[in-house]
Amino acid sequence: MESQEEAPRRRRGGWRVLVAAVAGCAVLGGVLVLVPWGPGGSRAPEPAPGAQALAAVTTGVAAALPDLAVLIDEREAHLRTHPKDAGAWAVLGAAYVEQGRRTSDPANFPKAEKALRTSLRVREKNAEALDGMAALANARRDFRAARNWSEAALKVDRGRWTTYPQLIDAHTGLGDYKAAKRALDRLLELRSGPAVRAWAAGVYRDRGWREDAAAALSDAAAAAEAPAERAAYLERGGQLAWERGDLEVALRHFQEAVRLDPDQRAALAGQGRALASLGRTTEALNAYRAAFAKQPDPRYALELGELYESLGLGQAARVQYDLLRERAARGAAGGVDEELVLGRFEADHGDAESAVRRLRAEWRRQPGIAVADALGWALHRSGKDKEALKFARRATDRAKGGGVRSALYSYHLGMIERGLEMPGAARRHLREALRINPRFSPTRVPLAEEALEELGEPSLEDVPDMDAKPRGR
Structure with a gap:
């Protein structure tokens, strides 16, 4: 049993359908729908796309892909005439990291590293760029480097809350779960809000506190203002629901995430996962194919290949496994550590001794x-x-x-x-x-x-x- 010191401890009764019971949302026929906010059903005008993406990447939350493209174009144009603007270089690097993460295109990561290192050359003690380097290392699954970059950022600014999520991811990847919890505790002291609740949910999930994780994600999705951010939290809530076998609930979360942000390909892959578990095979295959076409993540190729294999379609499965190897090789060329997915693949479908090595x-x-x-x-x-x-x-x-x-x-x-x-x-x-x-x-x-x-x-x-x-x- 967890001690009182370790627990969050904000127990909730059972799984709650994300966003359904909070202001700004309603449930009609079992489908999540958004209703107007604010007095008279009006909302404040949304900021321009570049400004939306800037707010997202500087606070470590999901940004819409079209907005990211606008932000990158704006920063590149600015830097052509202001090449000594360290802050602009840091933002450009962070935007490339997010673009690479959202699209699974590792070609973005060398561009991100170049921009971030330029920012550090222009201004050495630069917490924004150090944060960006930590995010880049986490995206590449280089968790030791991510920890080092995060600690360097905190030496510059101990109160910089956006560094702690990167440190949490790094500690988790290194298997230091107590350190991840300490980083979360510090983050909770410094900041509140949807992004922080979402990071807390990840730590709770890793500790087996699934109800706390679900509640934190529900709160995060309810409070998120940007559709892309809300969609990201719904996708993670869907994954939690799928992990515990709540397949219909998971499917609704994934579907709503895609409705809010059509570029939320992780949610589309989640739909494939949930539909396959529900026996809706044709729909599952279509969802996986669409997800992989837009975000060719090797993990999706592995899941789709195994689905084909379960249907007796060995040749189609082998095509996906070849794509997995190809995408993993491209990831490695961009500095991404794909050894975990390759090891899993080789253990079940290739050379087990190679997987062990x-x-x-x-x-x-x-x-x-x-x-x-x-x-x-x-x-x-x-x-x-x-x-x-x-x-x-x-x-x-x-x-x-x-x-x-x-x-x-x-x-x-x-x-x-x-x-x-x-x-x-x-x-x-x-x-x-x-x-x-x-x-x-x-x-x-x-x-x-x-x-x-x-x-x-x-x-x-x-x-x-x-x-x-x-x-x-």
Whole structure:
């Protein structure tokens, strides 16, 4: 049980449909709709697109892609005649980071780095540019560099609240969840508002406080003014709902996010994920294809390939896996660390030994929970179950940061325990995976169900013993 000092502790009763019960929104027929704000149903005039994007990138929230393009054009035009404007270079770099993140186009990241380093040359003690470098490092999954850049920014300005979200992401990627919580506590002391609530939600989710995470995201989405920002919080709320198996709720959140911001491709991929889990396969395929066409993230290619595989469409799956490799290579050329997704892919669909090599190196660089889970599974797939168990347990051990309620992590742990002839533990964790989300994967759910059938019901002697020594490989 969490101590009072660790807890947020703002318990809410059950999952709330995001934004539905707050001012400015209504629910009609189960669909979220926005209603006018302010006296007489009027709203203040919205700022110009460039100004909207400027407000977004300088506070670390999602910006609409057309607005980002306007901001980039404005800053580039300004810098042609004012090349010593360090602040403008920092904004340009941050805008390129956001554009690269939103489009999964790694070509934006070298441009971002050039602009940010120019800003630092013009003015060395420059917290804005240091913040931008931290955001760039996080986008590239270089969490050690992100931590270093964040700490450098805080040396310049200890009260700079926008640095703490970057530090939270960096600590999380490095597996230092206590440090991430400390950074969040400091952020909450400095600032309030929708962006801060959304960052808090991420920390709560990682600690297993799913109701707190859902409530924080609901508040963030209700308070966000820009459609792109609100859509980003709805997408994250949809992902939370999907993780706990609330598939219809997840689908509504994803659909509303796309309605608010048609460029919210993560929500479109989320629709594919939810639709596939609901058995609406044709719609799921269309959603995934549309998401990948506009935001060719290797993770989407992996999910779409596995969906094809579950349908017996091996050739179509192989096309997606080839696209995954291609996009990962392009990401690496832009400085993005794609070893985690490549390791996951190789473990299940390629060379398991290659996956182990990749993920061992990744673990040395940044030992987060996602890497622990992936490395444990790769070791299992390569026949090293005893070592695999150590990593799979770490990924699910709350004392070591593994508080995430993940059906996939529980499935991996259960299958590894099955290979080690630990039937009681295997049965418990496989059932847990299906309780967390009964439709968490089109390829893995049938395997979990088959394994449970083979394991059968527990005998009187089959008493759970977490300290039992594994047998087998």
